[in-house]
Amino acid sequence: MxxxxxxxxxxxxxxxxxxxxxxxxxxxxxxxxxxxxxxxxxxxxxxxxxxxxxxxxxxxxxxxxxxxxxxxxxxxxxxxxxxxxxxxxxxxxxxxxxxxxxxxxxxxxxxxxxxxxxxxxxxxxxxxxxxxxxxxxxxxxxxxxxxxxxxxxxxxxxxxxxxxxxxxxxxxxxxxxxxxxxxxxxxxxxxxxxxxxxxxxxxxxxxxxxxxxxxxxxxxxxxxxxxxxQVSSKWCVDFVWALRQIRDSFVALPVSDAVRMHIDVAACHFYVGIVKTSYQLPWREGRVVRAQVRQLFLDSLFNHPLAVLAAMERGTVISRDHEFDLTAASQARKALSGSVAFGIMKSASRRWKMWQQRLAAAT
CATH class of the missing domain: 3.90.550.10 (Spore Coat Polysaccharide Biosynthesis Protein SpsA; Chain A)
Structure with missing residues (x-):
């Protein structure tokens, strides 16, 4: 040919x-x-x-x-x-x-x-x-x-x-x-x-x-x-909904436990990112969204969340940045527990970043 x-x-x-x-x-x-x-x-x-x-x-x-x-x-x-x-x-x-x-x-x-x-x-x-x-x-x-x-x-x-x-x-x-x-x-x-x-x-x-x-x-x-x-409540929920769809599509597939753990670790990273992003929303709206996102995230996992976080901390999964995994695991624990200090810190951090972005755009 x-x-x-x-x-x-x-x-x-x-x-x-x-x-x-x-x-x-x-x-x-x-x-x-x-x-x-x-x-x-x-x-x-x-x-x-x-x-x-x-x-x-x-x-x-x-x-x-x-x-x-x-x-x-x-x-x-x-x-x-x-x-x-x-x-x-x-x-x-x-x-x-x-x-x-x-x-x-x-x-x-x-x-x-x-x-x-x-x-x-x-x-x-x-x-x-x-x-x-x-x-x-x-x-x-x-x-x-x-x-x-x-x-x-x-x-x-x-x-x-x-x-x-x-x-x-x-x-x-x-x-x-x-x-x-x-x-x-x-x-x-x-x-x-x-x-x-x-x-x-x-x-x-x-x-x-x-x-x-x-x-x-x-x-x-x-x-x-x-x-x-363009961050909104729908933006946050749709992202984590997509993680749930990944689980639903893989649950009937003959994939190994290792693949399922990697799916869960990826979901954890995305969950942390969405939680942090949600602090750009008004406080009351963000609090509602974080509750929805938390439940969708937990429903998207094949393994118990503590087992996923432990795997990230032990370095027993393929990773391009183990230090980043450790940070994400720590932040996920705080987000799942509803840590007030974590919320205050991320809210302040997001507002500071948004101010910097507006300043950069204006100049």
Missing amino acids: TMNQLLRKSLSIIVPAYDAAAFIEPCLRSILAQLEPQHALVVIDDGSRDATGEIAEHLQHEFAHARFTIVRQPNHGVATARNQGLAAADGEYVLFVDADDLLEPGALLALDRAIATHRPDVVACDYNTWRQRKKKHKCKRMMLGYPPNALLHDQEAILCSFFAGRQNYVWANVFRREIYERVRQPVFPPGRVFEDVAVVARLLAECASLFHLSRPIIDYRQHPSSLKC
């Missing part, structure tokens, strides 16, 4: 977009500059109220030679937009790119080579985080926890490394389209944010092979209007 045959319709690149006029042109140009005949770009305009759709149409005319489809739908949220993108995809593999991010130069060529050489169920990719500061931007490379440029066939190693790294971004994982078709439909839970947190782990559980492409393919652009920065 020739390289051209291997790469025929190799990749569908899906861009869900809602009110992304400020970002979508550089995003799409970063993709279109690399698009080859074996690639297809699908933009899902999720009921945008701004010029998102018009900008995409202008680029569609400019790049008339490209396989470039625009699907317009009423606003139903990013999860439904992702599902619609999957329905429109015809490539053997699927790459998601968020409308405010950039595809790194050479990324599609690197993915094509990895696919042609290894034919894995998923290509897991490093990425850059990108933060705007005044007129400058700062990039930091984020490396996944798998061996670099390695092909893995051990599913337990794949899952334990994934949960140890806690990088739950769907755009960092280029799955075979067939893998999406194996799981419960619709793939992404409609109406929820953090829709990929609930899904990526379940998709990896269907993968018999993973190739780690140890180079950044995405510039993950973080800015004040990012979903990650």
Whole structure:
């Protein structure tokens, strides 16, 4: 079989977009500059109220030679937009790119080579985080926890490394389209944010092979209007709800006790992060949310919480930073016990950080 045959319709690149006029042109140009005949770009305009759709149409005319489809739908949220993108995809593999991010130069060529050489169920990719500061931007490379440029066939190693790294971004994982078709439909839970947190782990559980492409393919652009920065009660609850969904999807799977402990340790880290973030909310609202989050977290665990914290403290799980595990375990104990001192400290810390962020944005 020739390289051209291997790469025929190799990749569908899906861009869900809602009110992304400020970002979508550089995003799409970063993709279109690399698009080859074996690639297809699908933009899902999720009921945008701004010029998102018009900008995409202008680029569609400019790049008339490209396989470039625009699907317009009423606003139903990013999860439904992702599902619609999957329905429109015809490539053997699927790459998601968020409308405010950039595809790194050479990324599609690197993915094509990895696919042609290894034919894995998923290509897991490093990425850059990108933060705007005044007129400058700062990039930091984020490396996944798998061996670099390695092909893995051990599913337990794949899952334990994934949960140890806690990088739950769907755009960092280029799955075979067939893998999406194996799981419960619709793939992404409609109406929820953090829709990929609930899904990526379940998709990896269907993968018999993973190739780690140890180079950044995405510039993950973080800015004040990012979903990650829009903290609310729903934001907090949806994140921990996603952890419960991971447990529900894995409970019937034949995974080892080691994998289940790694799931619990990851849940503990996320729980601590959500509790700390909840102190950005008004005090009464935050207190209600923390009670909900606590119960959802406890319901998401396979093991007793004290056993999970003990494993983190003893260092008996795969970890990229044991000191961070110790800190998270200590904070989880305080959060679960309802420590007043912990609450006061985190409330003051969050308010100080929010003040610093507002000051930085103003200058």
